[in-house]
Amino acid sequence: MEELRDEKVVLELISTDLVYEGAVWDVRSDTVRYGDGEMTRQYVEHPGAAAVVALDDEENVVLIQQYRHPIKERDWEIPAGLLDVAGEPPLETAKRELTEEVDLEADRWQHLVSMHTTPGGNDEVVHLFLARGLRSVETDYEREHEESDMRVERVPLADVIDGVLAGRLRNGILATGALATAEVLRREASAR
Template identity: 50%
Template sequence: MTNDLRDEPFDVEVSSSELVYRGYVWDVREDRFAYGDEELVRHYVDHTGAVAIVAMDDDGRILLIQQYRHPIRSRDWEIPAGLLDVEGEDPRDAARRELAEEADLEAEHWADLGTFALTPGGSTETIRIFLATGLSATPEAFAREGEEADIRLAWVPLDEAVHAVTEGRVHNAAMVLGIMLAAERRRAGA
């Protein structure tokens, strides 16, 4: 069964799809659709998608950033990440841009760790996570504002980050996925 375990695309007949709220970063949409013998109505966040980066140095440490996230009223630990909000931008190019903008870093090597639906019951958001290695500083530092103005950076050994995840001390989903995927990749010798 393990090799057969996978999500399956499934189309339904959508009778109407209406934008009910246009937001600064994402929108809310209402869909009416047939499912079996019923017509269902669902509201969801219509999201641009995002990328996240596990930046790992030559000593096996990963870069974590801490910044304020208003919806959860917390300065949570995260990996560098950002929206796919540039029309037609390749996700790897978006990851390069976000790593530079949030951490003043560039990477020589990039590995795709996968694409994940973070809240499939309420959002179209998917996040593509990359592993970046061969790190170096960008030629110049980026100006940051808003919640990014006081980002705190920390280089954390991967094993310590795994323990923070398994002990429930950190909660950011993209970071948890990235840390665990990087740890599994290292364990498998990739």
Template identity: 50%
Template sequence: MNDPRIRARIGDTPESWPVSASETPFRGRVWSMRSDQVEMPDGSSARRDYLAHPGSVGVVALDEQGRILVLRQYRHPVRQKLWEIPAGLLDVAGEHPLHAARRELFEEAHHEAAVWNVLVDIYTTPGSSDEAIRVFLARGLSESTAERFAVEHEEVGMELAWLPVDEAIGLILAGEVHNPILVSGALALAAARAGDGLDALRAADAPWPARPF
């Protein structure tokens, strides 16, 4: 986006319509369902039900051969094994998103990284959830020398593979992979490489209005 006139017009902005009533009919271990009565600009009122989520982080781990680390994991709601990138919840109170990303890269892939940048920030389904995800780019990879993290549930038996970025883009466009964090992270990586370069990405501690830290 090189035209400053376009940059001045395009960009998400904070806004909050008045809420006259709110309830939480369901509270789960990770997320809850919330029901708000929202006052519309035209003076009417409407109920909006949505999933309240703590937020997540993802890691596009890029090696020196131009490959990204991907994991195959079962996802029960869609009844599929999906190829994904290391990712996890912001479920530790007060934890910095970068620390969470480092933890997920270690726990799910037993890797560490020396160089970190913010790659892309997304809302997964803003019409029905407030889940915000920050996807980091991790470079300078090495296998961790620490004791492996003990996985459980869906993470047991996860497959790990190294996927060339160009092949990832091809699989995305062919409809062969569907995980939104992998899709957005791989496409953002390809765009960054074709644009100003990876070193021009935001710093790993760049502000994140969706989940201030």
């Protein structure tokens, strides 16, 4: 078998309509030629995001807990933000979000994975990065809305993995980032 990878498909676009224009993302309805016929699909058009697994020297992950209205929960997450600055590469977005959300900078950055969050319902791609060599910085960033009462904790990576596997931590970006980080650490240890 050749290398396993997702496969890009180019379809003839028959029509596309903006169904809803939102503050952050839009809803679109596309009709495409597929096989011997046509199909219409609605989806959320999303700018994408970058997220950070900030790992300190004791292998604690910096987590934030904030309210998320669609799920009506305060879930645990890793720092993340939209790719909403024109021309800003995902790594720069990740660096900016780490500073804005948890007042940290990092000396070492590594791309972990890029993932489609919900390919059946939106076109969002989240780029996850591992940040190490953390240091505190002073910021004057004003946190509002869900960020105004955000909780920040450093949690052992092993506890985060346990929470993901037990179903207590269900944020997909957190789960992917924590599991990818554990694999990076495992590979680094086996290479020594």
